[in-house]
Amino acid sequence: MHERFYRSLYRIRRVEEEIARIYPTDKIKSPVHLSIGQEAIAVGVCEALGPTDVIFGTYRSHASYLAKGGNLKKMIAELYGKATGCTKGKGGSMHLIDVSAGIIGASAVVGTTIPQAVGYAYALKVQKKTSVVVNFFGDGACDEGVFQESLNFAALKKTPIIFICENNLYAIHSHQRDRHALPDICMRARSYGIPAECIESNNVLEIHDRVSSAVTKLRNNSPGPFFFECMTYRWMEHVGPNRDYSAGYRSEGEAQPWIDNDQVERLGSMLTPPTRQSIEREVETEIRQAFEFAESSPLPSKDELYTDMYEA
Amino acid sequence: MERVLTYAEAILEATEQEMTRDPSVIVVGIGVDDFKGTWGTTRDLHLKFGRERVFDTPLAEDGMTGVAIGAALAGMRPIHVHIRMDFLLLAMNQLINIAAKSRYMYGGQVSVPLVVRSVIGRSWGQGAQHSQGLHSFFTHVPGLKVFAPSTPYDAKGALLASIRENDPVVFVEHRLLHSQKGHVPQEPYTVPFGKARILSSGTDITLVGISYMAVECMRAQALLATIGISAEVIDPVSLSPLDMSTILSSVRKTRRLIVVDAAWTSCGMSAEIIARTAENLAELRGVRMQRIGNEPVTCPTTKNLEDLYYPNPEKVALAAFAMIHDGDSSWRPPQLSAPELAQFKGPF
Numbered sequence: 001m002h003e004r005f006y007r008s009l010y011r012i013r014r015v016e017e018e019i020a021r022i023y024p025t026d027k028i029k030s031p032v033h034l035s036i037g038q039e040a041i042a043v044g045v046c047e048a049l050g051p052t053d054v055i056f057g058t059y060r061s062h063a064s065y066l067a068k069g070g071n072l073k074k075m076i077a078e079l080y081g082k083a084t085g086c087t088k089g090k091g092g093s094m095h096l097i098d099v100s101a102g103i104i105g106a107s108a109v110v111g112t113t114i115p116q117a118v119g120y121a122y123a124l125k126v127q128k129k130t131s132v133v134v135n136f137f138g139d140g141a142c143d144e145g146v147f148q149e150s151l152n153f154a155a156l157k158k159t160p161i162i163f164i165c166e167n168n169l170y171a172i173h174s175h176q177r178d179r180h181a182l183p184d185i186c187m188r189a190r191s192y193g194i195p196a197e198c199i200e201s202n203n204v205l206e207i208h209d210r211v212s213s214a215v216t217k218l219r220n221n222s223p224g225p226f227f228f229e230c231m232t233y234r235w236m237e238h239v240g241p242n243r244d245y246s247a248g249y250r251s252e253g254e255a256q257p258w259i260d261n262d263q264v265e266r267l268g269s270m271l272t273p274p275t276r277q278s279i280e281r282e283v284e285t286e287i288r289q290a291f292e293f294a295e296s297s298p299l300p301s302k303d304e305l306y307t308d309m310y311e312a
Numbered sequence: 313m314e315r316v317l318t319y320a321e322a323i324l325e326a327t328e329q330e331m332t333r334d335p336s337v338i339v340v341g342i343g344v345d346d347f348k349g350t351w352g353t354t355r356d357l358h359l360k361f362g363r364e365r366v367f368d369t370p371l372a373e374d375g376m377t378g379v380a381i382g383a384a385l386a387g388m389r390p391i392h393v394h395i396r397m398d399f400l401l402l403a404m405n406q407l408i409n410i411a412a413k414s415r416y417m418y419g420g421q422v423s424v425p426l427v428v429r430s431v432i433g434r435s436w437g438q439g440a441q442h443s444q445g446l447h448s449f450f451t452h453v454p455g456l457k458v459f460a461p462s463t464p465y466d467a468k469g470a471l472l473a474s475i476r477e478n479d480p481v482v483f484v485e486h487r488l489l490h491s492q493k494g495h496v497p498q499e500p501y502t503v504p505f506g507k508a509r510i511l512s513s514g515t516d517i518t519l520v521g522i523s524y525m526a527v528e529c530m531r532a533q534a535l536l537a538t539i540g541i542s543a544e545v546i547d548p549v550s551l552s553p554l555d556m557s558t559i560l561s562s563v564r565k566t567r568r569l570i571v572v573d574a575a576w577t578s579c580g581m582s583a584e585i586i587a588r589t590a591e592n593l594a595e596l597r598g599v600r601m602q603r604i605g606n607e608p609v610t611c612p613t614t615k616n617l618e619d620l621y622y623p624n625p626e627k628v629a630l631a632a633f634a635m636i637h638d639g640d641s642s643w644r645p646p647q648l649s650a651p652e653l654a655q656f657k658g659p660f
Contacts (some may be wrong), residue, residue: 056382087419097418104385105418109409115375116410119382126338126364126388146405149375156370308420309454311478 044207140171341393412455445575469503
């Protein structure tokens with residue numbers, strides 16, 4: 001299990017480091033919101049899911065896309081705006097999708113996928129399917145009215161959904177304390193009758209354990225939804241390839257405990273050096289191939305501008 | 313004998329037939345399963361199809377639109393019912409940012425087969441926030457289709473087409489149309505997107521009436537006929553896509569066009585139709601064109617001001633007369649009474 005987790009964590013970290021490295025060349029001509037530091041949530045949650053389970057994400061979805069099994073080559077090609085990208089260059093980093101892996105499209109407007117995830121879960125229930133839906137969103141999304149509306153409806157209809165609030169403390173540059181009258185997001189979920197737990201540790205194994213238990217309950221026809229607030233920390237700037245501790249809105253001191261608790265390094269240290277090296281070698285090869293694929297892929301043809309607007 | 317239904321009955325029949333045919337069709341919205349059943353258009357559907365497929369919603373237009381989109385992404389065909397289009401303003405994020413864009417921004421990987429039914433317009437005293445015809449907001453955005461049928465026949469066929477459509481459709485119903493009667497075949501049928509209907513042929517002037525204004529234009533046509541003016545009346549039926557070729561053919565013949573909308577004129581459907589006509593008939597000299605719509609003010613509730621606010625057959629007929637007679641507006645058309653207005657019973 002640790003090997004799987006390490007492979008997924010290391011892969012996400014290295015993919016994003018490569019994106020950050022390439023970014024100044026302007027080959028990726030659209031915004032990227034990196035998950036570096038937050039990978040443990042995506043990996044802990046998605047390792048608890050099966051192929052037919054479905055996730056809805058946000059514009060910061062590289063991690064959940066990869067953790068759920070989204071196609072890496074198509075993702076990098078998408079960032080490069082190539083015809084071979086997962087949306088043929090029409091969505092970019094903020095709208096990653098891989099339906100075959102159960103990854104329904106991410107949205108660039110904060111909080112907008114929450115009701116869609118609930119509606120999808122409602123449909124699964126009506127269709128008597130055993131799959132579950134996971135919805136990732138941030139603490140900023142909890143500010144939105146649609147968050148409250150969606151939680152209420154999910155609870156009312158007992159939909160098979162797990163809400164994962166990735167609380168990295170910041171909505172762009174605004175700290176949660178400047179946005180929330182009360183800091184307890186779980187309390188809001190509980191007020192709708194939804195069981196809610198806060199996972200403070202950013203520990204991938206703990207996240208996996210606790211989310212797995214909710215998935216098992218849903219599979220055994222326990223009524224949903226479930227809610228987890230996962231505390232975490234974004235190491236990089238809100239959007240872009242750099243660190244921004246010099247900007248003044250947060251300090252390196254605040255980040256340091258999270259960096260010291262890096263889950264990539266922690267899981268790596270649990271493996272024997274040969275196992276770890278072998279995983280890293282394989283992942284590096286895969287990443288190199290993905291970037292080569294993106295580099296060598298063609299741009300979309302001009303007539304692609306007009307396709308996909310309506311059903312052909 | 314010809315089978316006659318009201319517009320509201322036609323909506324109900326289309327919904328019921330399609331729910332029977334296709335188990336993925338669901339009906340959601342505030343009050344869809346209550347004793348009034350959205351003015352009869354959803355009455356007792358929950359008894360026939362159960363509350364998993366027909367359910368009342370919390371008062372949460374934004375969230376519930378997202379829920380409907382999510383269900384559509386999972387293979388269902390939701391019909392989301394709003395008793396006022398004004399309430400769609402609470403759902404614009406989901407409609408514009410998600411429903412309209414999903415197919416394109418996800419590279420064709422998903423479909424959003426969603427129908428958003430919404431009621432516009434005058435009944436009586438509905439005032440500022442229960443009357444707005446905001447359909448041009450939706451026709452502005454690629455990715456949405458917009459239907460606004462005016463006859464019971466087209467209401468049934470257009471709703472069936474909308475439910476079977478794999479892209480999101482905004483379905484516009486004027487409140488005063490619900491009581492209109494007309495021939496509606498029993499068996500299911502569809503009417504196509506992007507196909508206008510000529511309600512009455514004529515040679516002197518083209519009147520394009522949107523939604524309920526098609527009914528009012530037919531009355532204007534009758535008024536004009538009394539003084540020997542032959543008006544052609546066109547109902548676009550589908551606002552997006554828009555069938556301009558039918559309108560252009562008519563204007564080529566009449567050289568005169570008045571577009572009457574159940575909405576304001578500024579940046580609206582009437583402006584769009586006039587603009588497209590001007591672009592396409594630039595080679596024709598002397599084509600006269602005019603928009604008529606709600607007065608450019610907030611809708612008042614009191615009857616005497618409300619009567620001034622809305623277009624009516626006399627206003628349309630007089631504008632047509634003046635256009636034909638070089639600005640002469642001395643004619644006084646007889647006053648008509650619209651039975652659906654006279655008979656309308658509030659308060660709902």
